Amino acid sequence: MLNSFRQAMAWVHTWFGLVLGFVLMAAFFFGALSVFDREFDRWAIPATRIEPQPMPSFEAVLRPAFERMQPTREAIDAMRPRVNGPMPEKFPTVETWSAYTTHRDPVLAMFAGYDVPNAKDPEEAIWADTTIDPRNGNVIPDDHLKIGSGFFFPLHYGLTLDWKNLGIWIVGFSALIMLAALVSGVIMHRKIFREFFTFRPDKARLRSVLDLHNLTGVVALPFHFFFAFTGLVIFASAYYFPVGHTQLHDLHDLHEQVEAQETGLPHDRAGVPAGLASVDAMVAEAQRRWEAKDKAGEVGFLVLQHVGDANGYVSVYRAGTDRIALVGDGIHFKASTGELIREDPPATAVARVSEFLTGLHLQHFRHWLLRWLYVLGGMAGAVCIATGFIFFVEKRKRQHAQQGSQGARIVDALAVTTVTGMVLAALGILVANRVLPEDLPARGDWERYAFWATWVLALLHAGWRSAAVARGLANPAWREQTWAIVVFALAAVLLNWISTGDHLLRTLSAGYWPVAGIDLSLLATAAIAGFTARSLGRRATRALPSTQPAEVARA
Amino acid sequence: MSSSSAIAVNSNARRLRIASRIGAAVLGGYAFAWGVVAAVTSLLFAAQVEFHDAEFLGALAGLLTYLVVFLWTFAARRMALVWMVLLGGGALLAAAASLVQSWLV
Numbered sequence: 001m002l003n004s005f006r007q008a009m010a011w012v013h014t015w016f017g018l019v020l021g022f023v024l025m026a027a028f029f030f031g032a033l034s035v036f037d038r039e040f041d042r043w044a045i046p047a048t049r050i051e052p053q054p055m056p057s058f059e060a061v062l063r064p065a066f067e068r069m070q071p072t073r074e075a076i077d078a079m080r081p082r083v084n085g086p087m088p089e090k091f092p093t094v095e096t097w098s099a100y101t102t103h104r105d106p107v108l109a110m111f112a113g114y115d116v117p118n119a120k121d122p123e124e125a126i127w128a129d130t131t132i133d134p135r136n137g138n139v140i141p142d143d144h145l146k147i148g149s150g151f152f153f154p155l156h157y158g159l160t161l162d163w164k165n166l167g168i169w170i171v172g173f174s175a176l177i178m179l180a181a182l183v184s185g186v187i188m189h190r191k192i193f194r195e196f197f198t199f200r201p202d203k204a205r206l207r208s209v210l211d212l213h214n215l216t217g218v219v220a221l222p223f224h225f226f227f228a229f230t231g232l233v234i235f236a237s238a239y240y241f242p243v244g245h246t247q248l249h250d251l252h253d254l255h256e257q258v259e260a261q262e263t264g265l266p267h268d269r270a271g272v273p274a275g276l277a278s279v280d281a282m283v284a285e286a287q288r289r290w291e292a293k294d295k296a297g298e299v300g301f302l303v304l305q306h307v308g309d310a311n312g313y314v315s316v317y318r319a320g321t322d323r324i325a326l327v328g329d330g331i332h333f334k335a336s337t338g339e340l341i342r343e344d345p346p347a348t349a350v351a352r353v354s355e356f357l358t359g360l361h362l363q364h365f366r367h368w369l370l371r372w373l374y375v376l377g378g379m380a381g382a383v384c385i386a387t388g389f390i391f392f393v394e395k396r397k398r399q400h401a402q403q404g405s406q407g408a409r410i411v412d413a414l415a416v417t418t419v420t421g422m423v424l425a426a427l428g429i430l431v432a433n434r435v436l437p438e439d440l441p442a443r444g445d446w447e448r449y450a451f452w453a454t455w456v457l458a459l460l461h462a463g464w465r466s467a468a469v470a471r472g473l474a475n476p477a478w479r480e481q482t483w484a485i486v487v488f489a490l491a492a493v494l495l496n497w498i499s500t501g502d503h504l505l506r507t508l509s510a511g512y513w514p515v516a517g518i519d520l521s522l523l524a525t526a527a528i529a530g531f532t533a534r535s536l537g538r539r540a541t542r543a544l545p546s547t548q549p550a551e552v553a554r555a
Numbered sequence: 556m557s558s559s560s561a562i563a564v565n566s567n568a569r570r571l572r573i574a575s576r577i578g579a580a581v582l583g584g585y586a587f588a589w590g591v592v593a594a595v596t597s598l599l600f601a602a603q604v605e606f607h608d609a610e611f612l613g614a615l616a617g618l619l620t621y622l623v624v625f626l627w628t629f630a631a632r633r634m635a636l637v638w639m640v641l642l643g644g645g646a647l648l649a650a651a652a653s654l655v656q657s658w659l660v
Contacts, residue, residue, distance in 0.1 A: 008629045173581075179622050229618065236614035237607075241592040244610050247652060248597055250660040255606035350608035 009184035017181045018392055018411065021385045023159070023174040025418045028385065030156040031227070032378025033148070033426065035363065035371055038104040039514040040148025044433045046500045048133070048140060049515060050106045055099065055299040056134040058279035062110070062302070065137045066097045069112045071128045072142075079126050084118045091115065093269075094307035095125045101134075101300060102364045103321040104514075108134040145444030147429060151451070157231065160448075165239060171231075172240050178228040185217055209391045216384035223377035224384070230361040233354075264341050265332055266311035274310040277338035286316035286331040289343065293329075300327040300364075304335060313341060321366045324359040382419075389415035393469070401472035409469040413462040413477070420481035421458030423525070427488035428454030430522075434495035479540065482533035489526035493519050572634075580628035583641030584621050590648025592617030597655040 033040065042049050056062060071079075071091060080087045091114035099110045110132060113125035131140040145151055154160050161167030199211045217224070237244060244252040260267040283299055290296055300319025306312040312335035317327035330344040347355060363371060389411065397408035432450030436443055458481060465477040496519060497503040507516035596613030600606055624641060631637045 005630050009626070012626065012629050176618075176621060176625065180625055183622065183626060232618050233611075233614055236592075236618060237610050241589055241614055241617055243589070243593045243596055243613065243652070244606070247593050247649065248656055251597060251600055251656045252606060254660050255600070259606075348605060348608055350604070350611060354608070354611045 009187040013181050013184040016177045020174040020177040022418050024178055025385050027171050028378050028381035030152045032375045034153040034156045035374045037148030037153050039518055041146040042514040043518040044147040045144050048107050052104055052106050053134040055101055061137040065132050069128045069130055071126045082120050096305050097307055098303040103366050107131050143442050143444045145447045168239050175228040175232050182225055206394050209387050213387035216380040220377050220380040224381050230357045234358055265313055269306045269309040270311040272310040274336040276335050279314055282314050282333040282338050283316055290318055320364050325355045326364050386419045397469055398472040409466050412469045412475050413466040416462035416477045417459040421455055423485050424458050425451050425455035430492040434499045479533055479536040482529050485529040486526045489522045493522045579637050580625045584625045586645035587624050587641045588617040588621035590645035591620045593652035594648040597652040601655050
């Protein structure tokens with residue numbers, strides 16, 4: 001195993017890459033889809049197929065919507081064990097109200113945090129969130145699943161395994177393995193730069209698979225390293241290494257006291273009730289101040305802290321549409337009077353680096369070409385891992401066939417499930433989204449079930465058809481599931497047309513790219529899958545005569 | 556029979572060695588990385604760096620350290636040394652962080 005440094009690295013690359021590769025496939029694939037999360041949301045919730053909207057008026061739209069919010073039953077039940085004594089049913093003290101939007105959001109995400117009397121950690125709040133149509137304040141029903149930002153995105157970073165944040169830990173560990181696989185992969189291959197330009201599609205199958213693995217790994221190496229690393233950085237302080245909440249909690253508290261003194265933004269409530277001046281006027285004043293600094297822009301994030309208290313303040317942040325940041329240039333006002341408390345000074349050098357790393361990963365800024373390059377990079381990562389699986393199987397399957405080992409067969413069936421099966425599951429949820437009745441209770445849950453059911457069926461199918469691999473042949477499930485992708489992708493486009501009337505001629509002529517783009521991508525997926533399935537079919541018929549003697553010999 | 560049981564013992568010992576390396580890389584590596592995150596964060600904060608900036612730099616340092624010690628664990632010849640550095644070093648770094656905190660707070 002460990003006779004030389006290079007062999008040790010090859011061992012790490014092969015075995016960790018194999019085991020965690022299945023998770024990494026999901027992280028890369030759903031990451032690539034999450035690049036267009038808002039667009040999937042529009043496709044999935046036809047009532048929200050409107051143009052992006054700016055942050056609406058607080059007084060006219062936000063305030064009534066905030067006042068209607070309360071934590072859900074589930075949130076209250078989840079909080080129960082962290083409270084001394086009985087859990088209240090209503091939460092009158094609002095710690096924070098906030099709303100976040102980007103240049104791609106027709107609907108507005110709103111968040112509210114409430115004080116919990118008797119909470120074991122007095123700093124802990126209970127949270128509620130909602131989504132509204134910012135034109136009129138109407139609530140978008142919770143059970144209408146935002147398939148992009150509410151499902152593909154959480155899959156990308158946490159597999160939607162919420163229990164003890166298990167999914168976030170699994171994906172984080174896989175990201176570490178991705179980094180280790182990149183480093184060990186470079187060490188394994190001395191001729192890295194020659195491989196950069198090498199792709200021999202007509203050479204022996206094993207060689208061309210390895211070429212494609214190296215090509216997609218090396219060409220996009222900076223992309224892969226950057227995204228795996230910044231993904232870890234984004235979650236490091238909150239999940240992976242929460243030193244500020246645990247070991248260095250006292251240091252963090254000290255910092256908060258100093259910060260509150262320096263910024264004049266109160267850390268705690270005063271306990272004295274107070275009114276609220278016009279927030280719209282504060283927003284207008286913030287925009288005037290940005291413009292005076294030549295930084296005109298929309299509001300990205302609006303926060304009210306300690307609502308209804310004399311210590312309350314309002315923070316207005318400029319959207320990160322025009323730069324690599326989520327939001328910034330915060331301006332803070334005293335809530336009761338509207339008087340200016342503070343304008344955030346320019347960020348420190350370290351904070352700018354942090355903002356750059358986070359901002360480039362999450363891409364809330366406007367750059368459509370880069371957005372598509374992210375999709376390509378994510379797909380390159382998925383191809384790199386998929387070819388890694390195929391190389392693993394192809395290298396071993398004849399030997400395993402002779403030894404009667406099931407190893408290659410199992411890995412191949414899992415590879416089918418994570419490659420074609422995952423695409424099918426993603427298409428399955430889109431199809432379910434257009435087939436289920438509009439007013440079905442808990443509609444979003446049914447969509448999720450459709451996703452997992454499709455994936456489980458793909459696994460069963462891959463396992464059922466895998467016997468060929470144990471004889472050193474190809475699993476026909478690859479070809480069959482690729483045909484299924486063609487059918488599902490075409491069905492999704494067709495069902496969108498039938499159920500909403502938004503066919504491509506209409507969306508393209510109206511220039512409504514969120515829906516047109518998803519439909520066109522689905523058609524492209526169908527075309528690529530059809531081409532692939534046909535060539536897999538030709539390969540299977542070519543392979544057939546040459547295998548017959550072996551079959552005869554066995555008989 | 557004796558040769559086949561020798562092979563079995565051999566392969567069990569090999570499995571154990573691999574498990575020990577994986578354990579050291581994953582858990583030992585994490586303990587060491589935690590120590591780095593905590594030590595870098597507290598030392599930078601002591602050097603007047605803003606807390607969240609210090610926390611961010613600590614995370615960067617810790618994550619890169621985790622990657623390096625993870626790979627080192629598989630390349631190293633002596634596992635005893637690996638375990639000692641990762642657990643001992645991690646504990647020392649974490650203790651240093653708590654010490655710095657106790658001076659500052």
